[in-house]
Amino acid sequence: MRLTIYGPVSTPSIIIGGNKVIADVSVPSGGYLIIDGTGSPRTAVMVAANGDITNVFDKTHRDQASNEYAFATLPPGLQQLSWDESFGFDVEYWLEQTGLPWT
Secondary structure, eight states, X not given: OEEEEESXXXXXXXXXXXXXXXXXXXXXXXXXXXXXXXXXXXXXXXXXXXXXXXXXXXXXXXXXXXXXXTTOOOOSSOOOEEESSSOOEEEEOOOOOXXXXXX
């Protein structure tokens, strides 16, 4: 999935399907944070209001044992979603299927 979190917010935290996505950053007003687990490599960047881009990968929590993994795969089915503060965000996800279409 790809999360886009809009500022202003400090240390945004979103729980999706029992996994907590946390970034130890302050997203400024007019800026946004993109946590993207869809590509290889996975990325986390902050885009300032003026367009400056900062790599914040090292500021994301990546502890799978404690269910705080910023790049966790979204489990299939309906998932409960919650967040702590008042900020805007978008969640984008893609359904992936395996197997050949004619089988």
